[in-house]
Amino acid sequence: MNRRPMGRVGLVAPVGLALALLPLAVHGADNARQIVEEAQKRTDAKSHRYEGLLQVFDAKGNIGDKRWTFERIGAHGNSKAVLRFTAPAEVKGVALLVVNHPDRASDQWMWTPALERDRRIALQDRSTRFFGTDFSFEDLEERDVNQYDYRLEGEEPVDGAACWKIQSTPKESKSSQYTRSIVWIRKDTYSIVRIDNYIKDQAVRRLTYGDYENVQGIWTARQLEMADLRRGSRTRLTLDKLAYNVPLKDDDFTLQAIRRQ
Amino acid sequence: MTRAAAVCALVLWTAGASAQTMTQRGFLEGAAFVYPQAASNDDVRLVSEFLAREEVFFKPAPWIQFAGGVDFGASSHDHVEDSWRLDFSDRTPKRPRLSIRRLTATVTRSRFTLDVGKQFIRWGKADIVTPTDRFAPRDFLNVVDTELLAVTGARAVGQLGQETFEVVWLPRFTPSRLPLVDQRWAPLPALAGGIPVVDAKTPLPEGSQTGLRWGHVGSAIEYSLSFFDGFNHLPNVDVRTTINAELAEPAEPVSLKTVSAGSALIVIRRIYPSIRAYGVDAAVPARWFTIKGEAAYFTSSSPGTDQYVLYVLQLERQTGEWVLVGGYAGEAVTARRAPLTFAPDRGMTRAIVARASYTIDPNRSVAFESAVRQNGNGVYAKAEYSQARGQHWRATAACVVIAGSEDDFLGQYRRNSHFMVALRYSF
Numbered sequence: 001m002n003r004r005p006m007g008r009v010g011l012v013a014p015v016g017l018a019l020a021l022l023p024l025a026v027h028g029a030d031n032a033r034q035i036v037e038e039a040q041k042r043t044d045a046k047s048h049r050y051e052g053l054l055q056v057f058d059a060k061g062n063i064g065d066k067r068w069t070f071e072r073i074g075a076h077g078n079s080k081a082v083l084r085f086t087a088p089a090e091v092k093g094v095a096l097l098v099v100n101h102p103d104r105a106s107d108q109w110m111w112t113p114a115l116e117r118d119r120r121i122a123l124q125d126r127s128t129r130f131f132g133t134d135f136s137f138e139d140l141e142e143r144d145v146n147q148y149d150y151r152l153e154g155e156e157p158v159d160g161a162a163c164w165k166i167q168s169t170p171k172e173s174k175s176s177q178y179t180r181s182i183v184w185i186r187k188d189t190y191s192i193v194r195i196d197n198y199i200k201d202q203a204v205r206r207l208t209y210g211d212y213e214n215v216q217g218i219w220t221a222r223q224l225e226m227a228d229l230r231r232g233s234r235t236r237l238t239l240d241k242l243a244y245n246v247p248l249k250d251d252d253f254t255l256q257a258i259r260r261q
Numbered sequence: 262m263t264r265a266a267a268v269c270a271l272v273l274w275t276a277g278a279s280a281q282t283m284t285q286r287g288f289l290e291g292a293a294f295v296y297p298q299a300a301s302n303d304d305v306r307l308v309s310e311f312l313a314r315e316e317v318f319f320k321p322a323p324w325i326q327f328a329g330g331v332d333f334g335a336s337s338h339d340h341v342e343d344s345w346r347l348d349f350s351d352r353t354p355k356r357p358r359l360s361i362r363r364l365t366a367t368v369t370r371s372r373f374t375l376d377v378g379k380q381f382i383r384w385g386k387a388d389i390v391t392p393t394d395r396f397a398p399r400d401f402l403n404v405v406d407t408e409l410l411a412v413t414g415a416r417a418v419g420q421l422g423q424e425t426f427e428v429v430w431l432p433r434f435t436p437s438r439l440p441l442v443d444q445r446w447a448p449l450p451a452l453a454g455g456i457p458v459v460d461a462k463t464p465l466p467e468g469s470q471t472g473l474r475w476g477h478v479g480s481a482i483e484y485s486l487s488f489f490d491g492f493n494h495l496p497n498v499d500v501r502t503t504i505n506a507e508l509a510e511p512a513e514p515v516s517l518k519t520v521s522a523g524s525a526l527i528v529i530r531r532i533y534p535s536i537r538a539y540g541v542d543a544a545v546p547a548r549w550f551t552i553k554g555e556a557a558y559f560t561s562s563s564p565g566t567d568q569y570v571l572y573v574l575q576l577e578r579q580t581g582e583w584v585l586v587g588g589y590a591g592e593a594v595t596a597r598r599a600p601l602t603f604a605p606d607r608g609m610t611r612a613i614v615a616r617a618s619y620t621i622d623p624n625r626s627v628a629f630e631s632a633v634r635q636n637g638n639g640v641y642a643k644a645e646y647s648q649a650r651g652q653h654w655r656a657t658a659a660c661v662v663i664a665g666s667e668d669d670f671l672g673q674y675r676r677n678s679h680f681m682v683a684l685r686y687s688f
Contacts, residue, residue, distance in 0.1 A: 056623045064623040065652065088652040089687030092286040107480065113286075116381040116409065120483060122546035125579035132623030249323070255425075255478070256374050256418055260318075260326055260367060 032150035032166045036183075039190040040076055040145050043218055047073040050242035051086075056133055058233045066091070066131065073248045077102035077144030080253035091131070095258040096121075098140055105175070106141045111258045118255055127177035134205070134228040134235035138177055147171055153182070158194055162187045178204075191219050203229055216244045287315035292683035294403070298676040300445035302458075308338040314362065324369050328380075330362035338444065340402050349379065351410045351435055352465060356400065363411050372420040379411045382429060384474060384487055385555050386542045389614040389632075390590040390606055392557035392571035393487050393540030396429060396472060398437040398494035404446045404605060404674065405641060405661060406681070410435055414470075423479055429472040434465055436533055437494045439603055448673045456502070456527050463531040466492045484543035487557075489536070496531035497565060498601040503528050531603075534563035550576040553588075568596035571610060587615040608670030611635050624649040632671065639671025640664045657683045 054066040067087040074080055077100060084095040093113040100106045108121040126137035148168040156165045163184040170176040177199065184194040191212055197205040205228055209221035220242060227234040251257060294308040316330035334341045334356050341356045342348075348357030349364075365378035382396035391397070399407040414431030440446035442460040449458060470491025477484055503526050540557035556572035575588025592610035609632055618628035631642040645659040659681040665672020 058622065064649075066623075086284075088649070089286060089288070090649065090653075090655060090685070092284070092687075104480065107478075116383045120544060120546070120551075122551040122577075122579075124546065124549060125551070128579040128581065129620070132620055251369070251371055254372070254420060256372075256420055257369075260320075260369070 032152040032164070033145070035152070035164055035166060035185055035190070036145050036148075036150055036168070039185055039192060042190050044076070045216075045218060045244040046075075047071070047246050047248045048242065048244045049246045049248070050239045053238040053240065054133055055236045055238070056233065057236070058231075064088075064132070066133070071246075071248055071252070072142075073250060073253055074100075076142065077146070079142055080250070081140075081142070082253055082258055083140070084258070085131075094131075096130075096140065097253065097255065097258045098142070099253070100142045100144075102144045102146065106143075108137060108140070109255055109258070111255075118259065123175070129228075134226040134231075134233055135237075136177065136205075139205070139207075139226065155187075156184065158184050158186075161193065163193060189219050191221070205229060215242055218244055282320040283317060285315065285317045286687070287313070288685050288687040289313050290683060290685040292681060295680045296445065296677060297680075298678070300448065300676045302443055302447070302449050303445035305338055305445075308336070308340075310337070310340065311335040316362065326367045326369075328363055328365045328367070328378075330364070332357075332360045332362045334358060334360075339441070350413070350433070351438075354438065354441065354460065356402065356438065374418045376416045376418075377414075379413045380416065381409055381411050382416055383409075384472075384485070384540070384542075386483070386485075386544045386553050387555040387573045387575055387588075388553075388577075388586055388616070389575055389588055390555075390571065390573045390609050392555055392573065392606065393485070393489075393538065393542055395487075395489040395491065395494075395538055395540075395557075396431065396470075398435050400438040401440055401603075401605060402438060402444075402446065404440060405643070405663070405677075407605075410438065423477055425474075425476040425478070427472075427474040427476070429470075429474075431470040431491070434468075434470065434492050434533070435494065436465060436496065436531075439496070439531065442529060445677050446674065448667075448676075456525050458527045458529060461528045461530045463496075463533075466533050466535070468492070468535070482543060482545050484541065487538075487540040487542075489538040489540070491536065492533045493536045493559075493561075493566075494533070495602065495604045495606065496533050497563075497599045498603055499530040499532055500601060501528050501530075502526065532563070532565075534561050534566040536561045536563075536566070550578045552576060565598050565600070567594055567599045567602070569594040569607070571606060573610075575614075582620040584618045585615075586617075587613070589613055605670070612639070612671075634665065634669060634671060636669075638666045639669035641671050653686050653688060655685045655687070657681075657685070 049071045052068050052070055054068065056064045066085060068083050068085045070081065070083050072079055072081040079100045081098045082095060085091045085093065095111040097109045098106050105123055109118050110121055111118045121137050128136060130137050130140060148170055151167045153165045153167050156163055163186050166183045166185060167180055168183055169180045178197040179200050180198050182196045183192060185192055191209065193209050195207040196203045205226060208225045211223040212219050212221050222239045224237045225234055290312050292310050296306045299306065311334065313333040314330065316328065318326060318328050320326040339355070341358050342353060345358055348360040351360060361379060363379050363381065365376055365380045368375045383394060384396065385391040385393040396412050398410045398412065400410055401407055412431050412435045413433050414429065417428045419426045442458050472487065472489045474485055474487040504524065537560045538557045542555040545552045553575045554573065556570060558570045560568050570593045573588055573590040575586055578585045590610045590612055592607055612632045612634045614632045616628070616630040618626060620626045625648045628645045629643065633640050640663065642662045643659060645657060647655060647657040649655045661681065662678045663671060663674045665675055667673055
């Protein structure tokens with residue numbers, strides 16, 4: 001169960017793809033795997049940090065805001081991330097530690113200050129919604145390009161921008177709530193602009209990337225919107241104070257560390 | 262505790278001076294409990310409580326952090342002391358009106374962490390009954406709605422790859438806070454009818470407590486082995502009849518107001534036995550459920566103290582908007598010596614326990630939990646609805662039903678079924 005539709009890019013994690021306008025169509029841009037590898041390569045950073053605003057909408061409008069801080073360290077596939085809620089007040093201090101692995105699903109632990117306990121998020125539980133948002137625990141993972149098989153399905157513009165349309169399928173050794181995903185990657189910047197996640201033949205979640213900005217040389221989406229197509233709800237994540245290659249220590253990404261407020 | 266207050270004030274002041282490294286959280290909460298039935302020793306049907314809490318975390322440097330927290334409480338039913346002193350030890354029969362909830366310095370060097378001060382220490386993985394959780398006394402003034410009490414001491418943790426080694430040393434014992442003898446959560450036997458009951462002053466153990474724990478976190482299994490050498494925060498209970506009020510040495514002098522000289526008294530004393538506990542806990546994610554197990558074997562050199570094994574096996578699953586936990590808690594007594602104990606952990610054993618919660622939307626949730634003794638002599642069930650509004654408010658309503666026979670741990674509270682409403686403002 002834990003795989004993300006795209007090679008690396010954690011949905012909530014770095015969402016940027018590298019500065020483009022370089023020789024893009026090089027080395028067989030019609031090779032789906034190479035496209036994804038290039039997209040991943042262009043977001044390489046030793047670490048990054050941002051403050052996120054989560055806005056959950058149902059059919060009637062905005063029904064709740066949450067804020068978190070997000071820190072990530074390490075290379076693609078081997079990274080670690082800590083996400084800690086800062087608002088609303090009643091969930092302040094709740095933290096999620098995600099330890100990604102290149103060859104298997106990530107390990108995840110949740111720290112709940114009110115209980116003074118941590119709890120491992122089991123694999124079979126990761127299709128559930130994360131804190132009432134439209135992101136699932138699985139969507140918070142960062143997965144390596146090698147964990148999926150890819151197939152180029154053609155080209156299709158998104159919001160007027162020319163894109164490659166690529167299908168990614170979790171490899172046999174993996175398990176995921178999603179049977180497959182369709183990913184749209186801009187041809188000019190190698191930026192992911194949309195991911196449709198399927199369970200069997202039904203599209204269940206759609207992640208849209210927007211408000212791209214070049215941050216320290218990395219094209220980064222400042223706004224992500226995850227829509228639960230079955231519930232009709234959506235969650236918008238807005239990234240603020242984002243910075244790459246910030247000084248972070250590996251020791252701050254442990255179970256002991258997330259217990260510190 | 263003037264010194265503690267000074268340290269707390271220093272932490273809070275310093276934190277204020279450096280807002281960039283300070284975080285805080287707190288809340289104001291009012292709650293009301295409505296009991297449809299009067300108890301034999303308590304005819305109060307409406308109990309209201311108020312709690313204000315503020316916690317501040319201050320990190321002046323990457324390697325050190327201070328944490329301080331203060332509680333202010335009030336109660337309509339004498340759960341809170343009248344005194345306005347600032348309490349540090351949490352050892353009084355009633356809740357302090359003003360207390361330091363936590364006060365800790367945490368030093369981190371690489372994979373080594375040292376916590377010193379008043380802090381919360383949780384062991385174990387199970388949720389229903391936690392046999393290895395020996396450094397976690399609780400406030401049992403309401404037996405089915407408890408809160409953790411912090412302990413004072415030092416805790417060192419070293420992490421080496423997937424292994425974690427933990428050493429705990431507490432120089433000062435913190436007991437659980439027990440139900441007040443003149444209130445409904447301390448049901449009295451029928452033979453007490455008419456005879457005043459006195460909660461006698463009980464000397465608390467003076468020695469230190471230690472604990473060792475080794476934990477392993479693997480991809481397929483997490484487990485821990487633990488050892489505890491100290492005192493049980495839940496007491497044996499000694500009940501005697503006397504005719505001399507002077508001998509009773511009540512913990513609360515007010516209890517003797519109605520006792521005339523020379524009249525009979527039932528005197529209750531709590532004895533906190535020394536115990537050793539050898540524990541193991543594990544969590545195994547399986548295909549459909551996470552399987553969690555926890556067990557501890559308790560021995561004691563104190564006379565009149567049971568030796569026993571507590572164990573729990575539970576299954577856990579999140580699916581859709583549901584979180585489901587269910588399992589069985591058991592007990593095997595290897596040496597029965599104690600005539601009477603107050604032991605909610607043992608009282609919840611030999612029972613099937615389940616909990617289910619459903620998230621309706623980001624602001625609303627419902628939860629159900631129950632414990633049913635395998636012999637059917639005790640049943641506890643709770644249904645709860647909770648709704649948040651905006652960034653700060655949350656309202657909660659709950660209904661608790663308790664049934665069973667008088668000689669069962671759960672059944673003895675059969676007149677304590679109640680409704681609860683609470684309103685919390687978090688900041």
